[in-house]
Amino acid sequence: MQKFHSQLLSVWSKNLEKLGPKDQELGVINLAIPMDRIPELREKIRQFQDELIGLVQHEKNPECLVQVGTYLLPYKT
8 A cells, every 4th residue: 555655646746747836735734743642633634534525425527636635654763
């Protein structure tokens, strides 16, 4: 799965060069939290993903494929 996500990000990153600023929404959040709260954060991400799926799951005529990234990657030094 890690290789799949790495490849997927590579494909989509090439699209950044083709899109103008008005056609994309870029954002990164770096949060400082205790390790024992990571499961809670992971659950919030899953709830958000479910909410987005519910928002569009009944679309009859989709015209565009978009990627909404929700990655939780602890920083390891």
